[in-house]
Amino acid sequence: xxxxxxxxxxxxxxLLIGLAGCVDVNLDVKVMDPTAARAxxxxxxxxxxxxxxxxxxGEAAAGSFCDPASGGKLVENADGxxxxxxxxxxKFADLSFDNGTESIGFASPGPGLVRVS
Numbered sequence: 001x002x003x004x005x006x007x008x009x010x011x012x013x014x015l016l017i018g019l020a021g022c023v024d025v026n027l028d029v030k031v032m033d034p035t036a037a038r039a040x041x042x043x044x045x046x047x048x049x050x051x052x053x054x055x056x057x058g059e060a061a062a063g064s065f066c067d068p069a070s071g072g073k074l075v076e077n078a079d080g081x082x083x084x085x086x087x088x089x090x091k092f093a094d095l096s097f098d099n100g101t102e103s104i105g106f107a108s109p110g111p112g113l114v115r116v117s
Contacts, residue, residue: 022049023065027097027104031114037106038089041097047080 024044031037045053045065057064066074066084075083088095092114097104107115 022046027116029106029114029116032089034108034111036089036091037095037114038087039095039097039106041086041088041104043084043086045082047077050076050082051080 022045026042026044028040028042029037030039043066050065053065065082066072066086068074070086071088072084072086075085077083086097088097092106092108095106105117107117109115
């Protein structure tokens, strides 16, 4: 039995949606002044999940997990897992991590406060 391109695409999307919760995310924010910060987001995916995506998508797997065009730096671990590190810095209004479905934004609701949403 052979799957058409739309069938393969639907299967791949179902796999990615199923694995969406299998990524650990760490966000480290260093406030530079009352209006600006430097944020480092590190996403880690275990070997089983990363290899599954990689076998389905081939080299496109790296881009679907960690987009270098957005400043992400991909490191494939010796155990088969992967880690993506993205660094952003600037004014709160301009500082965000947007992956197309959800966005992490920063704001200062008052003196000495930083809201991450």
